[in-house]
Amino acid sequence: MKINKIEGTVSLRRSLDQGTEVQRKAVLNVIEHVKEAGDNALFTYTEKWDGAKLSTLKVSKAEIEQAYQDISPQIIPIIHEAAENIRNFHQKQVKQSWLSTKQDGTILGQQVTALDAVGVYVPGGKAAYPSSVLMNVIPAQVAGVERIAMVSPPASDGSLPTGVLVAADILGVEEIYKVGGAQAIAALAYGTETIKAVDKIVGPGNIFVALAKKEVYGMVDIDSIAGPSEIVVLADDTAKANEIAADLLSQAEHDERASSVLVTTSELLAEAVKVEVEKQLVDLPRESIARAALEEYGAIYITSSMKEALHVVNELAPEHLEVMTAEPMNLLPYIKHAGAIFLGRYSSEPIGDYFAGPNHVLPTNGTARFSSGLSVDEFIKKSSIVMYSEQALIDSVDKIAAFARLEGLEAHARAVESRFK
Amino acid sequence: MKINKIEGTVSLRRSLDQGTEVQRKAVLNVIEHVKEAGDNALFTYTEKWDGAKLSTLKVSKAEIEQAYQDISPQIIPIIHEAAENIRNFHQKQVKQSWLSTKQDGTILGQQVTALDAVGVYVPGGKAAYPSSVLMNVIPAQVAGVERIAMVSPPASDGSLPTGVLVAADILGVEEIYKVGGAQAIAALAYGTETIKAVDKIVGPGNIFVALAKKEVYGMVDIDSIAGPSEIVVLADDTAKANEIAADLLSQAEHDERASSVLVTTSELLAEAVKVEVEKQLVDLPRESIARAALEEYGAIYITSSMKEALHVVNELAPEHLEVMTAEPMNLLPYIKHAGAIFLGRYSSEPIGDYFAGPNHVLPTNGTARFSSGLSVDEFIKKSSIVMYSEQALIDSVDKIAAFARLEGLEAHARAVESRFK
Structure with a gap:
């Protein structure tokens, strides 16, 4: 990793x-084909791209039971406990409807309702993470979404990963379909014979999934399109180099495009972390991925003050931001922009990936400037409520009519005036 | 307007x-040009498309003072009162940061912060509505956004509409720029010499503005891209035909693509509204627009029960939904999906456009299934906070490591384990 002293502004190199x-264009074709041919198109693409010749899309009860047989039994209570932690945290995000009455008898308010149906995309192969199932499904369930449809590309033998199936079953997800890629997104957006259309699609995927989500946006809602994972560690001289190095590596092993950055006021610590990273890299199973990520997107910045360091962080x-300082x-x-903030040395970032409770679906690529992690808020909507009293309209009819006429909208003025004719 | 009895499902014809x-492609070219040439590109496009040869982009204090001279003086206190109502309603949406402590000493929470900078697009010409200024700026201000930059295309004499300037000044908006179209969106997203980049762009615009917003999304956040305005009136036989007709027309006069629909259990009312609409259309200044909208996108549906009527509404x-029934x-x-709900005969929809307090920027085209009107929520973001205690990590380190290894992420496991080495 390169060590840089800060001069002027800094911008994280990201991919x-x-x-x-x-x-x-390929994605547009797939979407059109699925709209026209429905399930048949899904079978065709699944054979073509996943190498799996299927006769049904929906995962059967027998397949779920088999997954429980195949999975390591000690992981099951851990998934349960993680799910409970995640559910407890997201329960705190639940928003209530409210009504407020004014003296003139007017009632104003907001009615909060859940989305009817949500689709959850779970990537296949090595990126098939049971934790993704938890993080995408639980907020929807807490919001009160009645129907959740999960899609995931099958292996060439037609199977889905055991961890994904078990996690989905633990959460009570009843619709799991063996289909991935742009064709799965098209099915969720437009519906096929087997897969009913949903109102929103969430979950990570490859570039074809991302492009398909972008195309169907408007027809359905989508979550944000995530870039590679990132961590910034903000540390002073009280932090331990081996712990920082381990955390930087945990992000770097995700992906060759992942970004791991240390911002510190301590030159000594910077040097020590650099050495530790090299030391710990050596026997890491995903060493080559982590090394490539650190070379291309990793950095260590030394600042002259904590104030400057905070400026760099923002x-x-x-x-992900870890704060490893004396008083985090x-x-x-002073931290204005970060998807998730981990305070103190016991808050190693991976606890947020699986277990602590907050969501691990977080804004990447600097979008924490204007967006937030996945939460219950993304699965509800708010209808505003207006119930004017007769007195309130008497008091304001002339003002409203005048405002409408200022904007050249005579029928608007006449509409409010019609109540007193 | 056509009267239809409901058979099976119904779908609103929308544009x-x-x-x-x-x-x-044209929009992509404009964006590239603004990125390269900055202000110069803005001047070029403003001369080409708005016919205005400008030497500065920013509206001056003298221009604001002139706007106060030109506007009808009785409208000023009305704008003030509308702004106060809107501000009061949006104050109720403010979300607090929270921290929650667990028995093992762990702290979890959410930190709520405002966006740093927001751009507000205000359309020019006849669609230059002062109410749009109020509805887009106030939620951002209530959220705590420090910098608000407004853009609007000038007339060929280089001026902006007086109502827009006065409304902006009343709200204390200090940056107003005379630039519109895709070039304004590009300037807000990428910044020029005069206009600093923002984090989010809101406000309605024509198709070029909408396409530009879609292109810059990701670099900055955007609000949803609105379709033509819509109203559905749900009424039983207690409702007054002339009032319903007036409200349907207030929506239809917006735009030839606006949609006005009555859903009622009363055949008598349906017939009476049809007659009233014709009667009121005759002397409406925007008769031809309203007539075109009603012919193409208007409808009256008669249902056999209120339950069925509610199903149609959902x-x-x-x-916009108006409920004009005995006990609204x-x-x-039972109302699941609607942007704003107006209850009772005194809640004529235009009171929501200007005055009542809730936002008039609302989900169109059926997107109320999954989205909400503009609110304070769109101008804040939430960072999750995790501060694990030593005890909490001791209790969970093995579980977190096991979960990480299930997902094949060894460095994740080692990161949490590093705390006890």
Whole structure:
């Protein structure tokens, strides 16, 4: 990892794959085909791209039972406990409807309702994470979404990963379909004979999934399109180099495009972390991925003050921020932009990936400047409520009519005036 | 207007202009040009498309003072009162940060912070509505956004509409720029010499503005892209035909693509509304627009029961819903999808456009199934907070490590384990 002293502003080097025009056209074709041919198109693409010749899309009870046989039994209570932690945290995000009455008898308010149906995309192969199932399904369930349809590309033998099936079953997900890629997104957006259309699609995927989500947005809602994972560690000289190095590596092993950055006021610590990273890299199973990520997107920045360090952190607006300083909680008010903030040395970032409770679906690529992690809020909507009293309308009819006429909308003025004719 | 009896499902005929590939390419060119040439590109496009040869982009204090001279003086206190109502309603949406402590000493929570900078697009010409200024700026201000930059295309004499300038000044908006179209969106997203980049862009615009917003999404956040305005009136035989007709017309006069629909259990009322609409159309200044909208997108549906009527309303998921029944509040729990709900005969929809307090930026085209009107929530973000105690990590380190290894992420496991080495 390179060590840099800060001069002027800093911007995190990040990788964002927007896809090519060729990929976009291919995705548009897939969507059109699924709209026309429904399930048949799904079977065709699944054979073509996943190498699996299926006769049904829906995962059967027998397959779920088999997954429980195949999974390591000690992991099951851990998934249960993680799910409970995640559910407890998200329960705190539940928003209530409210009504407020004014003296003139007017009632104003907001009615909160859940989305009817949500689709959850779970990537296949090595990126098939049971934790993704938990993090995407639980907020929807807590919000009160009645129907959740999960889709995931099968292996060539037609199977889905055991961990994904068990996690989904633990949460009570009843619709799991063996289909992935742009064709799965099209099915969720437009519906087929087997898969009914949903109102929103969430979950990570490859570039074809991302492009398909972008295309169907408007027809259905989508979550944000995530870039590679990122961590920024903010540390002073009280932090331990081996712990910081381990945390930086845990992010770097995700993906060759992942970004791991240390921002510190301590030159000594910077040097020590650099050495530790090399030391710990050596026997890491995913060493080559982590090494590539650190070389391309890793960095160590030394700042002359904690104030400057905080400025750098806010400029970077990282997905994950660890604060390893003497009094981490004291710095919280100065942190403006970060998806998730981990305070103190016992808050190693991976506890947030699986277990602590907050969501691990977080804004990447600096979008923490304007967006938030996945939460219950993304699965509800708010209808505003207006119930004017007669007196309230008497008092305001002339003002409303005048405002409408200022905007040249005579029928608006006449509508409010019609009540007193 | 046509009267239909309901058979099976119903879907609202709506108009959604997605733009053409030619328009999209034109927008991409504009964005590239603004990125390269900055202010110069803005001057060029403003002369080319708005016919205004400008030497500065920013509205001056003298121009604001002139706007106060030109506007009808009695409208000023009305704008003030509307702004106060809107501010009061949005204050109720403010979300607090929270921290929650567990028995093992762990602290979990959410930190709520405002976006740093927001751009507000205000359309020009006849669609330059002062109410749009109020509805887009106030939620951002209530959220705590420090910098608000407004853009609007000038007339050929280089001026902006007086109502827009006065409304902006009343709210204390200090940055107003004379630039519109895709070039304004590009300037807000990427920044120029004069206009600093923002984090989010809101406000309605034509198809070029909509396409530009779609293109810059990801670099900045955007609000949803609105379709034409819609109203559904749900009424029983206690409602007054002339009032319903007036409200349907207030929506229809907006735009030839606006949609006005009555859903009623009363055949008598249906017939009476049809007659009233014709009667009131005759001397409406925007008669031809309203007539075109009603012919193409208007409808009256008669249902055999209120239950069926509610089903139709939820299928339509309208932007605006008026409930004109004997006991409108009793129906509220059965309304699942609507942008704003107006209850009772004194809640004529235009009171929501200007004055009542709730936002008039609402989900169109059936997107009320999954989205909400503009609110304070759109101008904040939530960072999750995790501060694990030593005891909490001791208790869970093995579980977290096991979960990480289930997902094949060894460095994740080692990161949490590193705390006890």
